[in-house]
Amino acid sequence: MARNVTPARKWMFTILAWGITFVIFFPILWMVLTSFKTEAVAVATPPQFLFFDWTLENYHEVQARSDYFGHFLNSVIIAVGSTVLGLVVAVPSAWAMAFQPAPRTKDVLMWMLSTKMMPGVGVLIPIYILFQRLGMLDSRTGVLVVLMLMNLPIIIWMLYTYFREIPAEILEAARMDGAGIWDEICHVLTPMAVPGIASTMLLNIILAWNESFWTLNLTSSAAAPLTTFIAGYSSPEGLFYAKLSAASTMAIAPILIMGWFSQKQLVRGLTFGAVK
Template identity: 75%
Template sequence: MARAVTPRRKAFNTLAAWIVGVLVFFPILWIVILSFKTEGDAIKTPLAVLSAPWTMESYAVVQERSDYFRHFWNSVVISLGSTVIGLVIAVPSAWAMAFVPGRRTKDVLMWMLSTKMLPPVGVLLPIYLICQSLGLLDTKIALVVILMLINLPIMIWMLYTYFKEIPRDILEAARMDGASLKEEVLYVLLPMAVPGIASTLLLNIILAWNESFWTLNLTAAKAAPLTAFIASYSSPEGLFYAKLSAASTMAIAPILIMGWFSQKQLVRGLTFGAVK
Protein backbone atom coordinates (compact mmCIF):
# COMPACT_ATOMS: atom_id res chain seq x y z
CA MET A 1 0.00 0.00 0.00
CA ALA A 2 1.42 3.35 -1.04
CA ARG A 3 2.11 5.87 1.69
CA ALA A 4 0.09 9.08 1.45
CA VAL A 5 2.05 12.25 0.73
CA THR A 6 1.30 15.02 3.21
CA PRO A 7 0.71 18.60 1.96
CA ARG A 8 3.85 19.73 3.80
CA ARG A 9 5.92 17.05 2.11
CA LYS A 10 4.45 17.93 -1.27
CA ALA A 11 5.19 21.64 -0.76
CA PHE A 12 8.78 20.83 0.27
CA ASN A 13 9.33 18.63 -2.80
CA THR A 14 7.89 21.33 -5.06
CA LEU A 15 10.13 24.02 -3.53
CA ALA A 16 13.20 21.79 -3.81
CA ALA A 17 12.40 21.05 -7.46
CA TRP A 18 12.05 24.76 -8.23
CA ILE A 19 15.36 25.56 -6.51
CA VAL A 20 17.20 22.87 -8.47
CA GLY A 21 15.52 23.97 -11.69
CA VAL A 22 16.52 27.62 -11.16
CA LEU A 23 20.12 26.67 -10.36
CA VAL A 24 20.37 24.54 -13.48
CA PHE A 25 18.70 27.07 -15.78
CA PHE A 26 20.30 30.25 -14.38
CA PRO A 27 23.57 30.02 -16.40
CA ILE A 28 21.55 29.77 -19.62
CA LEU A 29 19.36 32.68 -18.56
CA TRP A 30 22.43 34.79 -17.75
CA ILE A 31 23.96 34.06 -21.16
CA VAL A 32 20.74 35.21 -22.83
CA ILE A 33 20.73 38.42 -20.77
CA LEU A 34 24.38 39.18 -21.61
CA SER A 35 23.68 38.66 -25.31
CA PHE A 36 21.42 41.74 -25.25
CA LYS A 37 24.08 43.99 -23.68
CA THR A 38 27.04 45.87 -25.10
CA GLU A 39 30.60 44.67 -24.45
CA GLY A 40 31.10 47.45 -21.93
CA ASP A 41 27.93 46.60 -20.02
CA ALA A 42 28.56 42.84 -20.11
CA ILE A 43 31.62 43.08 -17.83
CA LYS A 44 29.90 45.16 -15.15
CA THR A 45 28.52 43.87 -11.86
CA PRO A 46 25.32 41.77 -12.08
CA LEU A 47 23.07 44.58 -10.85
CA ALA A 48 24.63 47.02 -13.32
CA VAL A 49 24.19 44.49 -16.13
CA LEU A 50 20.49 44.10 -15.38
CA SER A 51 19.93 47.86 -15.30
CA ALA A 52 21.90 48.50 -18.50
CA PRO A 53 19.93 49.19 -21.70
CA TRP A 54 19.06 46.25 -23.94
CA THR A 55 20.36 46.14 -27.51
CA MET A 56 20.58 43.76 -30.49
CA GLU A 57 24.05 45.02 -31.38
CA SER A 58 25.85 41.77 -30.53
CA TYR A 59 23.50 39.70 -32.69
CA ALA A 60 24.02 42.04 -35.63
CA VAL A 61 27.81 41.85 -35.28
CA VAL A 62 27.76 38.06 -34.94
CA GLN A 63 25.62 37.59 -38.04
CA GLU A 64 27.77 40.08 -39.98
CA ARG A 65 31.02 38.41 -38.97
CA SER A 66 29.91 34.76 -39.24
CA ASP A 67 27.48 32.91 -41.47
CA TYR A 68 25.18 31.55 -38.75
CA PHE A 69 22.85 29.72 -41.10
CA ARG A 70 25.68 27.77 -42.74
CA HIS A 71 26.89 26.58 -39.34
CA PHE A 72 23.30 25.82 -38.35
CA TRP A 73 22.77 23.71 -41.46
CA ASN A 74 26.02 21.82 -40.80
CA SER A 75 24.83 21.03 -37.26
CA VAL A 76 21.47 19.80 -38.56
CA VAL A 77 23.05 17.53 -41.17
CA ILE A 78 25.67 16.14 -38.78
CA SER A 79 23.33 15.51 -35.84
CA LEU A 80 20.43 14.09 -37.87
CA GLY A 81 22.68 12.12 -40.21
CA SER A 82 24.68 10.45 -37.44
CA THR A 83 21.52 9.66 -35.46
CA VAL A 84 19.52 8.18 -38.35
CA ILE A 85 22.43 6.02 -39.57
CA GLY A 86 23.06 4.95 -35.98
CA LEU A 87 19.42 3.91 -35.56
CA VAL A 88 19.59 1.80 -38.73
CA ILE A 89 22.47 -0.12 -37.17
CA ALA A 90 21.30 -0.04 -33.54
CA VAL A 91 17.74 -1.37 -34.06
CA PRO A 92 18.71 -4.78 -35.52
CA SER A 93 21.67 -5.04 -33.14
CA ALA A 94 19.50 -4.39 -30.07
CA TRP A 95 16.82 -6.76 -31.42
CA ALA A 96 19.36 -9.56 -31.82
CA MET A 97 20.73 -9.05 -28.31
CA ALA A 98 17.27 -8.79 -26.72
CA PHE A 99 15.47 -11.67 -28.48
CA VAL A 100 18.26 -13.95 -29.70
CA PRO A 101 20.61 -13.70 -26.73
CA GLY A 102 23.85 -15.60 -26.58
CA ARG A 103 26.07 -16.49 -23.69
CA ARG A 104 28.29 -13.49 -24.45
CA THR A 105 25.55 -10.87 -24.87
CA LYS A 106 26.27 -9.16 -21.56
CA ASP A 107 30.00 -9.23 -22.27
CA VAL A 108 29.47 -7.60 -25.68
CA LEU A 109 27.26 -4.92 -24.14
CA MET A 110 29.85 -4.17 -21.48
CA TRP A 111 32.62 -4.05 -24.08
CA MET A 112 30.59 -1.60 -26.17
CA LEU A 113 29.96 0.58 -23.12
CA SER A 114 33.65 0.48 -22.19
CA THR A 115 34.51 2.22 -25.47
CA LYS A 116 32.80 5.34 -24.06
CA MET A 117 35.36 5.39 -21.24
CA LEU A 118 38.28 6.01 -23.62
CA PRO A 119 39.37 9.67 -23.69
CA PRO A 120 38.71 10.99 -27.21
CA VAL A 121 42.15 12.59 -27.38
CA GLY A 122 43.62 9.07 -27.19
CA VAL A 123 42.35 8.25 -30.69
CA LEU A 124 42.49 11.74 -32.18
CA LEU A 125 45.77 11.25 -34.06
CA PRO A 126 44.87 7.99 -35.88
CA ILE A 127 41.39 9.23 -36.78
CA TYR A 128 42.84 12.54 -37.99
CA LEU A 129 45.38 10.70 -40.17
CA ILE A 130 42.69 8.39 -41.56
CA CYS A 131 40.48 11.35 -42.48
CA GLN A 132 43.47 13.14 -44.00
CA SER A 133 44.47 10.15 -46.13
CA LEU A 134 40.88 9.70 -47.37
CA GLY A 135 40.43 13.41 -48.08
CA LEU A 136 37.64 13.71 -45.50
CA LEU A 137 39.04 16.49 -43.34
CA ASP A 138 36.60 19.37 -42.96
CA THR A 139 33.71 17.35 -44.41
CA LYS A 140 30.31 16.53 -42.97
CA ILE A 141 30.69 12.89 -44.01
CA ALA A 142 33.60 12.35 -41.62
CA LEU A 143 31.76 13.94 -38.69
CA VAL A 144 28.56 11.98 -39.41
CA VAL A 145 30.44 8.66 -39.38
CA ILE A 146 32.57 9.49 -36.33
CA LEU A 147 29.69 10.81 -34.20
CA MET A 148 27.56 7.83 -35.23
CA LEU A 149 30.24 5.42 -34.05
CA ILE A 150 30.79 7.38 -30.83
CA ASN A 151 27.09 7.37 -29.88
CA LEU A 152 26.29 3.89 -31.21
CA PRO A 153 26.97 2.10 -27.87
CA ILE A 154 24.50 4.38 -26.07
CA MET A 155 21.88 3.84 -28.78
CA ILE A 156 22.21 0.06 -28.64
CA TRP A 157 22.12 0.04 -24.83
CA MET A 158 18.98 2.18 -24.71
CA LEU A 159 17.16 0.22 -27.40
CA TYR A 160 18.22 -3.08 -25.84
CA THR A 161 16.67 -1.95 -22.54
CA TYR A 162 13.40 -0.96 -24.24
CA PHE A 163 13.20 -4.13 -26.33
CA LYS A 164 13.71 -6.30 -23.26
CA GLU A 165 10.51 -4.83 -21.79
CA ILE A 166 8.43 -6.02 -24.75
CA PRO A 167 6.84 -9.45 -24.04
CA ARG A 168 8.45 -12.15 -26.14
CA ASP A 169 5.04 -13.86 -26.47
CA ILE A 170 3.79 -11.08 -28.76
CA LEU A 171 6.61 -11.67 -31.21
CA GLU A 172 6.11 -15.42 -31.05
CA ALA A 173 2.40 -14.93 -31.78
CA ALA A 174 3.32 -12.85 -34.84
CA ARG A 175 5.58 -15.65 -36.07
CA MET A 176 2.81 -18.21 -35.59
CA ASP A 177 0.54 -16.00 -37.71
CA GLY A 178 3.05 -16.24 -40.52
CA ALA A 179 4.96 -12.97 -40.10
CA SER A 180 8.45 -12.93 -41.55
CA LEU A 181 11.42 -11.55 -39.65
CA LYS A 182 11.15 -8.26 -41.53
CA GLU A 183 7.40 -7.97 -40.80
CA GLU A 184 7.97 -8.90 -37.17
CA VAL A 185 10.47 -6.07 -36.70
CA LEU A 186 8.69 -3.43 -38.81
CA TYR A 187 5.04 -4.04 -37.91
CA VAL A 188 5.20 -5.52 -34.38
CA LEU A 189 8.41 -4.57 -32.59
CA LEU A 190 8.99 -1.00 -33.79
CA PRO A 191 5.41 0.30 -33.20
CA MET A 192 5.53 -1.04 -29.63
CA ALA A 193 8.92 0.57 -29.00
CA VAL A 194 8.12 4.00 -30.46
CA PRO A 195 8.57 5.84 -27.10
CA GLY A 196 11.96 4.24 -26.58
CA ILE A 197 13.09 4.86 -30.16
CA ALA A 198 11.92 8.49 -29.97
CA SER A 199 13.81 9.15 -26.74
CA THR A 200 16.92 7.47 -28.18
CA LEU A 201 16.60 9.63 -31.29
CA LEU A 202 16.19 12.86 -29.32
CA LEU A 203 18.99 12.12 -26.86
CA ASN A 204 21.48 11.31 -29.60
CA ILE A 205 20.55 14.39 -31.61
CA ILE A 206 21.34 16.44 -28.50
CA LEU A 207 24.65 14.61 -27.94
CA ALA A 208 25.70 15.11 -31.58
CA TRP A 209 24.54 18.75 -31.58
CA ASN A 210 26.66 19.53 -28.50
CA GLU A 211 29.77 17.60 -29.56
CA SER A 212 32.72 19.97 -29.67
CA PHE A 213 35.94 17.95 -29.42
CA TRP A 214 35.71 16.27 -32.81
CA THR A 215 34.09 19.19 -34.58
CA LEU A 216 36.84 21.57 -33.48
CA ASN A 217 39.66 19.19 -34.42
CA LEU A 218 38.36 17.83 -37.73
CA THR A 219 36.80 20.94 -39.28
CA ALA A 220 38.05 24.34 -40.39
CA ALA A 221 35.39 26.23 -42.32
CA LYS A 222 33.30 24.18 -44.75
CA ALA A 223 31.82 21.63 -42.33
CA ALA A 224 32.11 23.63 -39.10
CA PRO A 225 28.91 23.29 -37.01
CA LEU A 226 27.60 25.61 -34.30
CA THR A 227 30.09 24.39 -31.69
CA ALA A 228 32.90 25.76 -33.88
CA PHE A 229 30.78 28.86 -34.46
CA ILE A 230 30.80 29.51 -30.67
CA ALA A 231 34.51 28.75 -30.27
CA SER A 232 35.39 31.35 -32.90
CA TYR A 233 34.44 34.08 -30.41
CA SER A 234 37.10 32.99 -27.92
CA SER A 235 40.30 34.58 -29.20
CA PRO A 236 43.83 35.24 -27.84
CA GLU A 237 42.89 38.90 -27.57
CA GLY A 238 40.35 38.03 -24.87
CA LEU A 239 36.75 37.04 -24.42
CA PHE A 240 34.05 39.17 -25.97
CA TYR A 241 31.34 38.32 -23.47
CA ALA A 242 28.39 39.94 -25.23
CA LYS A 243 29.23 38.52 -28.65
CA LEU A 244 30.13 35.13 -27.19
CA SER A 245 26.80 35.09 -25.34
CA ALA A 246 24.93 36.06 -28.51
CA ALA A 247 26.65 33.27 -30.47
CA SER A 248 25.93 30.78 -27.67
CA THR A 249 22.27 31.80 -27.53
CA MET A 250 21.90 31.41 -31.28
CA ALA A 251 23.55 27.98 -31.09
CA ILE A 252 21.51 26.53 -28.20
CA ALA A 253 18.16 28.08 -29.15
CA PRO A 254 17.20 25.40 -31.75
CA ILE A 255 18.01 22.48 -29.46
CA LEU A 256 16.26 24.15 -26.51
CA ILE A 257 13.12 24.67 -28.58
CA MET A 258 13.21 21.07 -29.80
CA GLY A 259 13.69 19.81 -26.23
CA TRP A 260 10.86 21.98 -24.95
CA PHE A 261 8.32 20.66 -27.46
CA SER A 262 9.49 17.05 -27.17
CA GLN A 263 10.00 16.88 -23.41
CA LYS A 264 6.91 14.72 -22.81
CA GLN A 265 8.03 12.21 -25.42
CA LEU A 266 11.57 12.26 -24.05
CA VAL A 267 10.46 11.65 -20.45
CA ARG A 268 8.02 8.98 -21.55
CA GLY A 269 10.74 7.17 -23.46
CA LEU A 270 13.32 7.45 -20.68
CA THR A 271 10.82 5.98 -18.18
CA PHE A 272 9.58 3.35 -20.65
CA GLY A 273 9.32 0.07 -18.81
CA ALA A 274 10.14 1.61 -15.42
CA VAL A 275 6.59 1.11 -14.13
CA LYS A 276 5.00 -2.27 -14.58
Protein backbone atom coordinates in the same frame (compact mmCIF):
# COMPACT_ATOMS: atom_id res chain seq x y z
CA MET B 1 -0.16 1.48 1.82
CA ALA B 2 0.13 5.08 0.69
CA ARG B 3 2.19 7.40 2.84
CA ASN B 4 0.56 10.63 3.97
CA VAL B 5 2.50 13.74 2.98
CA THR B 6 1.71 16.92 4.87
CA PRO B 7 1.13 20.20 2.98
CA ALA B 8 4.18 21.71 4.68
CA ARG B 9 6.32 18.84 3.41
CA LYS B 10 4.93 19.31 -0.10
CA TRP B 11 5.76 23.02 -0.03
CA MET B 12 9.26 22.29 1.27
CA PHE B 13 10.01 19.84 -1.56
CA THR B 14 8.44 22.17 -4.13
CA ILE B 15 10.61 25.11 -3.01
CA LEU B 16 13.67 22.85 -2.94
CA ALA B 17 12.96 21.58 -6.47
CA TRP B 18 12.48 25.12 -7.83
CA GLY B 19 15.66 26.24 -6.05
CA ILE B 20 17.73 23.45 -7.61
CA THR B 21 16.16 24.17 -11.01
CA PHE B 22 17.04 27.86 -10.75
CA VAL B 23 20.66 27.09 -9.79
CA ILE B 24 21.01 24.76 -12.80
CA PHE B 25 19.30 27.17 -15.19
CA PHE B 26 20.95 30.37 -13.94
CA PRO B 27 24.12 30.13 -16.14
CA ILE B 28 21.91 29.86 -19.23
CA LEU B 29 19.79 32.79 -18.07
CA TRP B 30 22.92 34.87 -17.41
CA MET B 31 24.29 34.02 -20.84
CA VAL B 32 21.05 35.12 -22.53
CA LEU B 33 20.97 38.38 -20.55
CA THR B 34 24.64 39.07 -21.34
CA SER B 35 23.91 38.68 -25.05
CA PHE B 36 21.73 41.81 -24.85
CA LYS B 37 24.40 43.93 -23.14
CA THR B 38 27.20 46.02 -24.56
CA GLU B 39 30.74 44.76 -23.98
CA ALA B 40 31.29 47.45 -21.34
CA VAL B 41 28.17 46.47 -19.40
CA ALA B 42 28.98 42.74 -19.77
CA VAL B 43 32.22 43.15 -17.77
CA ALA B 44 30.95 45.87 -15.40
CA THR B 45 31.49 45.52 -11.64
CA PRO B 46 29.16 44.97 -9.86
CA PRO B 47 27.28 42.94 -12.50
CA GLN B 48 24.02 44.38 -13.79
CA PHE B 49 21.25 41.79 -13.83
CA LEU B 50 18.15 43.31 -15.47
CA PHE B 51 18.49 47.06 -15.29
CA PHE B 52 20.66 47.97 -18.26
CA ASP B 53 20.18 49.32 -21.77
CA TRP B 54 19.15 46.30 -23.84
CA THR B 55 20.59 46.07 -27.35
CA LEU B 56 20.49 43.70 -30.34
CA GLU B 57 23.84 44.94 -31.61
CA ASN B 58 25.63 41.70 -30.66
CA TYR B 59 23.22 39.55 -32.68
CA HIS B 60 23.55 41.81 -35.72
CA GLU B 61 27.34 41.72 -35.48
CA VAL B 62 27.48 37.95 -35.01
CA GLN B 63 25.28 37.38 -38.04
CA ALA B 64 27.27 39.87 -40.12
CA ARG B 65 30.60 38.33 -39.12
CA SER B 66 29.63 34.64 -39.39
CA ASP B 67 27.41 32.49 -41.56
CA TYR B 68 25.05 31.37 -38.80
CA PHE B 69 22.58 29.61 -41.09
CA GLY B 70 25.37 27.67 -42.80
CA HIS B 71 26.65 26.42 -39.44
CA PHE B 72 23.08 25.70 -38.34
CA LEU B 73 22.46 23.58 -41.46
CA ASN B 74 25.67 21.64 -40.79
CA SER B 75 24.57 20.98 -37.21
CA VAL B 76 21.17 19.70 -38.35
CA ILE B 77 22.67 17.41 -41.00
CA ILE B 78 25.34 16.04 -38.67
CA ALA B 79 23.10 15.57 -35.62
CA VAL B 80 20.07 14.11 -37.42
CA GLY B 81 22.13 12.15 -39.96
CA SER B 82 24.37 10.50 -37.34
CA THR B 83 21.33 9.58 -35.24
CA VAL B 84 19.36 8.08 -38.15
CA LEU B 85 22.41 6.14 -39.33
CA GLY B 86 22.96 4.92 -35.78
CA LEU B 87 19.35 3.72 -35.55
CA VAL B 88 19.70 1.82 -38.84
CA VAL B 89 22.63 -0.08 -37.33
CA ALA B 90 21.35 -0.29 -33.75
CA VAL B 91 17.79 -1.56 -34.28
CA PRO B 92 18.82 -4.94 -35.81
CA SER B 93 21.69 -5.21 -33.29
CA ALA B 94 19.44 -4.57 -30.31
CA TRP B 95 16.83 -6.98 -31.72
CA ALA B 96 19.43 -9.74 -31.97
CA MET B 97 20.67 -9.12 -28.42
CA ALA B 98 17.17 -8.91 -26.95
CA PHE B 99 15.47 -11.84 -28.72
CA GLN B 100 18.36 -14.01 -29.98
CA PRO B 101 20.71 -13.65 -27.00
CA ALA B 102 24.12 -15.30 -26.92
CA PRO B 103 25.52 -16.69 -23.63
CA ARG B 104 27.59 -13.53 -22.99
CA THR B 105 25.25 -10.87 -24.40
CA LYS B 106 25.37 -8.74 -21.25
CA ASP B 107 29.16 -8.87 -21.23
CA VAL B 108 29.19 -7.63 -24.84
CA LEU B 109 26.81 -4.80 -23.89
CA MET B 110 29.01 -3.80 -20.97
CA TRP B 111 32.10 -3.87 -23.20
CA MET B 112 30.35 -1.65 -25.78
CA LEU B 113 29.28 0.81 -23.08
CA SER B 114 32.79 0.81 -21.57
CA THR B 115 34.16 2.24 -24.84
CA LYS B 116 32.38 5.51 -23.93
CA MET B 117 34.68 5.79 -20.91
CA MET B 118 37.78 6.17 -23.11
CA PRO B 119 38.83 9.80 -23.64
CA GLY B 120 38.25 10.87 -27.23
CA VAL B 121 41.74 12.35 -27.43
CA GLY B 122 43.10 8.80 -27.12
CA VAL B 123 42.00 7.99 -30.68
CA LEU B 124 42.17 11.50 -32.15
CA ILE B 125 45.55 11.10 -33.90
CA PRO B 126 44.77 7.86 -35.79
CA ILE B 127 41.31 9.10 -36.81
CA TYR B 128 42.72 12.46 -37.92
CA ILE B 129 45.44 10.77 -40.03
CA LEU B 130 42.86 8.36 -41.50
CA PHE B 131 40.55 11.23 -42.42
CA GLN B 132 43.46 13.19 -43.88
CA ARG B 133 44.49 10.32 -46.16
CA LEU B 134 40.90 9.63 -47.21
CA GLY B 135 40.23 13.31 -47.93
CA MET B 136 37.42 13.44 -45.37
CA LEU B 137 38.67 16.30 -43.23
CA ASP B 138 36.15 19.13 -43.00
CA SER B 139 33.40 16.98 -44.52
CA ARG B 140 29.92 16.40 -43.17
CA THR B 141 30.07 12.71 -44.03
CA GLY B 142 33.23 12.17 -42.00
CA VAL B 143 31.95 13.93 -38.87
CA LEU B 144 28.56 12.21 -39.26
CA VAL B 145 30.17 8.75 -39.28
CA VAL B 146 32.44 9.53 -36.32
CA LEU B 147 29.56 10.84 -34.16
CA MET B 148 27.44 7.83 -35.12
CA LEU B 149 30.19 5.45 -33.99
CA MET B 150 30.77 7.42 -30.79
CA ASN B 151 27.08 7.33 -29.80
CA LEU B 152 26.30 3.84 -31.13
CA PRO B 153 26.89 2.05 -27.76
CA ILE B 154 24.34 4.32 -26.07
CA ILE B 155 21.80 3.84 -28.87
CA ILE B 156 22.13 0.03 -28.77
CA TRP B 157 22.00 -0.07 -24.97
CA MET B 158 18.84 2.07 -24.80
CA LEU B 159 17.08 0.14 -27.57
CA TYR B 160 18.04 -3.16 -25.95
CA THR B 161 16.35 -2.15 -22.69
CA TYR B 162 13.20 -1.05 -24.55
CA PHE B 163 13.04 -4.19 -26.69
CA ARG B 164 13.38 -6.40 -23.61
CA GLU B 165 10.06 -5.00 -22.38
CA ILE B 166 8.22 -6.30 -25.44
CA PRO B 167 6.82 -9.86 -24.96
CA ALA B 168 8.70 -12.35 -27.12
CA GLU B 169 5.41 -14.22 -27.68
CA ILE B 170 4.22 -11.41 -29.99
CA LEU B 171 7.24 -11.89 -32.25
CA GLU B 172 6.79 -15.65 -32.16
CA ALA B 173 3.18 -15.22 -33.27
CA ALA B 174 4.37 -13.04 -36.17
CA ARG B 175 6.82 -15.77 -37.20
CA MET B 176 4.06 -18.37 -37.11
CA ASP B 177 2.06 -16.13 -39.46
CA GLY B 178 4.94 -16.23 -41.93
CA ALA B 179 6.81 -13.00 -41.06
CA GLY B 180 10.47 -12.95 -42.03
CA ILE B 181 13.23 -11.31 -40.00
CA TRP B 182 12.87 -7.89 -41.63
CA ASP B 183 9.06 -8.05 -41.46
CA GLU B 184 9.35 -8.88 -37.78
CA ILE B 185 11.70 -5.96 -37.12
CA CYS B 186 10.03 -3.36 -39.36
CA HIS B 187 6.33 -4.20 -39.01
CA VAL B 188 6.05 -5.72 -35.52
CA LEU B 189 8.94 -4.71 -33.27
CA THR B 190 9.60 -1.14 -34.41
CA PRO B 191 5.96 0.11 -34.20
CA MET B 192 5.64 -1.32 -30.67
CA ALA B 193 8.85 0.40 -29.55
CA VAL B 194 8.12 3.83 -31.08
CA PRO B 195 8.24 5.69 -27.70
CA GLY B 196 11.62 4.15 -26.88
CA ILE B 197 13.02 4.74 -30.36
CA ALA B 198 11.78 8.35 -30.32
CA SER B 199 13.39 9.09 -26.94
CA THR B 200 16.62 7.42 -28.07
CA MET B 201 16.60 9.53 -31.22
CA LEU B 202 15.95 12.76 -29.32
CA LEU B 203 18.65 12.08 -26.75
CA ASN B 204 21.25 11.27 -29.38
CA ILE B 205 20.38 14.31 -31.48
CA ILE B 206 21.11 16.39 -28.37
CA LEU B 207 24.40 14.56 -27.77
CA ALA B 208 25.48 15.02 -31.40
CA TRP B 209 24.37 18.67 -31.45
CA ASN B 210 26.45 19.46 -28.35
CA GLU B 211 29.55 17.52 -29.44
CA SER B 212 32.49 19.89 -29.66
CA PHE B 213 35.68 17.83 -29.37
CA TRP B 214 35.36 16.01 -32.70
CA THR B 215 33.78 18.88 -34.60
CA LEU B 216 36.52 21.31 -33.55
CA ASN B 217 39.27 18.89 -34.56
CA LEU B 218 37.80 17.47 -37.78
CA THR B 219 36.15 20.55 -39.29
CA SER B 220 37.25 24.09 -40.08
CA SER B 221 34.81 25.86 -42.39
CA ALA B 222 32.81 23.87 -44.96
CA ALA B 223 31.39 21.29 -42.52
CA ALA B 224 31.73 23.35 -39.32
CA PRO B 225 28.63 23.11 -37.08
CA LEU B 226 27.50 25.55 -34.41
CA THR B 227 30.04 24.33 -31.86
CA THR B 228 32.80 25.61 -34.16
CA PHE B 229 30.73 28.76 -34.72
CA ILE B 230 30.86 29.45 -30.95
CA ALA B 231 34.58 28.72 -30.70
CA GLY B 232 35.23 31.39 -33.33
CA TYR B 233 34.43 34.07 -30.74
CA SER B 234 37.29 33.07 -28.47
CA SER B 235 40.18 35.01 -29.94
CA PRO B 236 43.80 35.79 -28.91
CA GLU B 237 42.78 39.43 -28.42
CA GLY B 238 40.52 38.37 -25.52
CA LEU B 239 37.03 37.15 -24.80
CA PHE B 240 34.22 39.39 -26.02
CA TYR B 241 31.62 38.22 -23.53
CA ALA B 242 28.58 39.91 -25.05
CA LYS B 243 29.27 38.64 -28.57
CA LEU B 244 30.25 35.20 -27.28
CA SER B 245 26.99 35.06 -25.31
CA ALA B 246 24.99 36.06 -28.38
CA ALA B 247 26.69 33.35 -30.47
CA SER B 248 26.11 30.77 -27.73
CA THR B 249 22.45 31.74 -27.40
CA MET B 250 21.93 31.41 -31.15
CA ALA B 251 23.62 28.00 -31.06
CA ILE B 252 21.64 26.48 -28.19
CA ALA B 253 18.26 28.05 -28.98
CA PRO B 254 17.20 25.45 -31.62
CA ILE B 255 18.01 22.45 -29.41
CA LEU B 256 16.37 24.07 -26.36
CA ILE B 257 13.19 24.70 -28.34
CA MET B 258 13.20 21.13 -29.67
CA GLY B 259 13.73 19.74 -26.17
CA TRP B 260 10.95 21.90 -24.76
CA PHE B 261 8.35 20.77 -27.30
CA SER B 262 9.44 17.12 -27.21
CA GLN B 263 9.82 16.76 -23.44
CA LYS B 264 6.57 14.79 -23.12
CA GLN B 265 7.73 12.27 -25.72
CA LEU B 266 11.18 12.13 -24.16
CA VAL B 267 9.85 11.41 -20.67
CA ARG B 268 7.41 8.85 -22.05
CA GLY B 269 10.18 7.07 -23.88
CA LEU B 270 12.62 7.13 -20.96
CA THR B 271 9.95 5.59 -18.67
CA PHE B 272 8.80 3.10 -21.33
CA GLY B 273 8.19 -0.24 -19.63
CA ALA B 274 8.98 1.11 -16.17
CA VAL B 275 5.45 0.45 -14.85
CA LYS B 276 3.79 -2.93 -15.30
